[in-house]
Amino acid sequence: MRFGDKIIEKNRAKILLLSSSLLVDRVFLYTDLLETLKQSGDVTIWATSVGNNQNDSVWRKTDVTVENFPKILPFREFPYNFLRRLNEFVWDYRFPLPSRTSMQRHVRNKQQEFLIRALKLPARVLALLRLEKFVENKTEKLLLGFPRSTEAEARLRELKPDVIVTTGPFQFEQPAIFAAAKKLGIPTLAYIPSWDNVTTKNRMLFKYDGYIVWSEQIKKELHEIYPHTKNQPAFIVGAPQYDIFKQDRFYQTREEFCARQSLKPELPIIVYAIGSPNFLKEHHGAIALAERVFRGELGKVQMLVRPHPIHDNAELHDFFDRFAPHVRLQQTPNVGKRLTERSQDKEQITEWVNTFRHADVVVNLSSTVTIDAALFDHPVVNLDFDPQPGQIDQELIKDINHKWNHFQPIAESGGVWLVNDTDEMVAAVKKYLEDPKLHETQRRWMTNYVCGYLDGKCGERMAQAINEFSEQIYLENKAQNKIELNYKIAEQF
Numbered sequence: 001m002r003f004g005d006k007i008i009e010k011n012r013a014k015i016l017l018l019s020s021s022l023l024v025d026r027v028f029l030y031t032d033l034l035e036t037l038k039q040s041g042d043v044t045i046w047a048t049s050v051g052n053n054q055n056d057s058v059w060r061k062t063d064v065t066v067e068n069f070p071k072i073l074p075f076r077e078f079p080y081n082f083l084r085r086l087n088e089f090v091w092d093y094r095f096p097l098p099s100r101t102s103m104q105r106h107v108r109n110k111q112q113e114f115l116i117r118a119l120k121l122p123a124r125v126l127a128l129l130r131l132e133k134f135v136e137n138k139t140e141k142l143l144l145g146f147p148r149s150t151e152a153e154a155r156l157r158e159l160k161p162d163v164i165v166t167t168g169p170f171q172f173e174q175p176a177i178f179a180a181a182k183k184l185g186i187p188t189l190a191y192i193p194s195w196d197n198v199t200t201k202n203r204m205l206f207k208y209d210g211y212i213v214w215s216e217q218i219k220k221e222l223h224e225i226y227p228h229t230k231n232q233p234a235f236i237v238g239a240p241q242y243d244i245f246k247q248d249r250f251y252q253t254r255e256e257f258c259a260r261q262s263l264k265p266e267l268p269i270i271v272y273a274i275g276s277p278n279f280l281k282e283h284h285g286a287i288a289l290a291e292r293v294f295r296g297e298l299g300k301v302q303m304l305v306r307p308h309p310i311h312d313n314a315e316l317h318d319f320f321d322r323f324a325p326h327v328r329l330q331q332t333p334n335v336g337k338r339l340t341e342r343s344q345d346k347e348q349i350t351e352w353v354n355t356f357r358h359a360d361v362v363v364n365l366s367s368t369v370t371i372d373a374a375l376f377d378h379p380v381v382n383l384d385f386d387p388q389p390g391q392i393d394q395e396l397i398k399d400i401n402h403k404w405n406h407f408q409p410i411a412e413s414g415g416v417w418l419v420n421d422t423d424e425m426v427a428a429v430k431k432y433l434e435d436p437k438l439h440e441t442q443r444r445w446m447t448n449y450v451c452g453y454l455d456g457k458c459g460e461r462m463a464q465a466i467n468e469f470s471e472q473i474y475l476e477n478k479a480q481n482k483i484e485l486n487y488k489i490a491e492q493f
Contacts, residue, residue, distance in 0.1 A: 014042050015037060022049065022309060025344065026241050031243040033240060038063070047066065049340070052343075070152035072152075075143065086126075087203065092123075102403055106399065148179060156186065164181050187210075189212060190208035195368070215452035238454070246455075272286040273363070274286055277315075278311065282387060284387040284388040285363070290305070304359075360432075364380070381425060410446055413442050413445060415445060
C-alpha cells in the first residue's frame with residue numbers, strides 16, 4: 001500500500017488531521033502515524049487541545065504544522081436537532097440494536113424532553129414504510145446547509161488540503177469541518193476511534209468518502225448499520241493507540257513505577273479503573289474494594305485507583321485518602337480543563353502504560369481498560385452488578401455485559417471474571433492473585449477480537465491507509481480539476 005513513488009516526487013499530498021480527544025492525541029503524538037505520513041505528504045493538524053502551554057510543548061515535537069481547532073457553532077434546535085433525533089428513531093425502529101435499545105430504555109427515555117420523545121410516533125410510521133434512507137438523505141442535506149463554522153471554511157480555502165481525516169465522526173466538533181469540506185469538494189476519511197462507537201453512539205451525521213476501523217468485526221458492524229459504507233473503501237488497521245504498549249521507551253521498572261505511585265514493589269497491585277462518572281457511578285465499587293483491602297481481607301496487597309483521564313477532576317480524593325497507604329489514587333494534571341482541551345504528555349502516557357503493565361489484577365466495569373489489561377496478559381475482574389446504593393442501574397449493567405453488541409462477546413468470552421457482588425469481587429481477585437495464568441487463552445482471544453492487529457504497527461498501517469485513500473480518491477479528482485473548481489465556486493459565496 002504505497003503512495004506511488006513517481007507521483008510523490010511531483011505531488012506531495014496535503015493531509016489535514018483532526019483531533020478533539022486526548023485518546024486520538026495519543027495516536028498522533030506517540031505512534032509512527034505522523035512519521036510515516038510525513039514521508040509522502042505535508043501534514044497539518046487541527047486539535048482542540050492546542051492553545052494550552054503544557055499541551056503545545058508536546059505538539060511542537062511532532063515537527064508538523066499544528067493549529068488550534070476552528071470555532072464551531074451548534075445546530076439550531078429546530079428543525080435541525082429535531083430532524084437528527086427523528087432520523088435516529090427511524091433507524092432504531094427499522095434496525096433495532098441491542099446496545100441502542102438498552103440505552104434508550106434505561107438512560108435516554110429518562111433524559112430526553114417530551115418534544116423529542118414525541119418524535120417516536122412519526123418515526124415508527126416512517127420505519128414501517130421503510131423510508132429510513134430517504135429520511136437520512138434529506139436530513140443530511142439540510143444539516144450540510146447550516147454554516148456551523150465559517151472560520152473552518154475560510155481556513156480550508158487557504159490550506160487547500162487534498163484529504164481530511166476526521167477522527168471524531170460521532171463527536172460535536174468534527175462533523176462541522178466535514179460540512180465545510182463537503183462544500184469545497186475535499187475528500188474525507190473517517191477514523192472510527194473505538195470499538196463501541198458504531199453500535200452505541202448516535203448515528204453519524206454525514207456520509208464520508210472512506211473509513212478506517214480497528215478490526216474485521218467493526219467493519220462488519222459499519223456495513224450493517226450504515227449500508228452506504230459498503231460502496232466506500234474501509235481500511236482495517238488495528239487499534240493504533242495500543243502501539244504505545246509495545247514501545248520500550250515508556251517502560252518503567254516495577255520499582256520506578258511504585259516509587260512514583262507511593263506503592264511497595266514487593267506487594268501485589270490491584271488496579272481499579274473507573275469509567276466515566278457521567279454514565280455510571282461505579283466509584284462505589286472501588287470504595288467497597290478499598291475498604292476490604294484496608295481491613296486486610298485480601299492479605300498483604302495494595303490498591304491503585306485510576307480515574308478516567310478524560311473525566312477526572314480530582315473529586316475522588318475525599319473517598320480514598322482515608323485508606324492510605326493501602327490504597328492510592330492517581331492524579332491528573334488536566335483538572336479543571338474542558339474535556340476537549342485535555343491531552344497527555346510523555347509522563348502521563350508512561351503512567352498509563354505502566355499502570356496496566358505492572359498491575360497484578362485489574363478491576364473495572366465493562367470498559368476498554370479490559371483490553372488494556374489483557375494486552376499485558378493480566379487478569380480482569382468485571383463487575384456484573386451496580387455497586388452504588390440502591391442499585392438503580394442494575395438492569396443497565398446486566399444489559400451492557402449480556403446484550404450490548406460490543407461488550408457482550410467480551411463479557412461472555414471467559415476472558416474476564418464476572419462478579420455479582422462485592423464478596424464475589426474479593427474472591428475473584430484472590431483467586432487471580434493465586435493463579436494469574438487463569439483464563440490466559442480467553443484473554444488472548446479478546447485482544448485479537450477487539451484489536452485485529454497486535455504487532456505495534458497500527459499507526460504505520462493507518463498512515464498507509466490514508467496514503468492509499470489519497471491515491472485512489474484524491475488524485476483521480478485532481479486529474480479532473482474537481483478540487484480547484486469547487487474552491488473557486490465556494491469563493492463566490
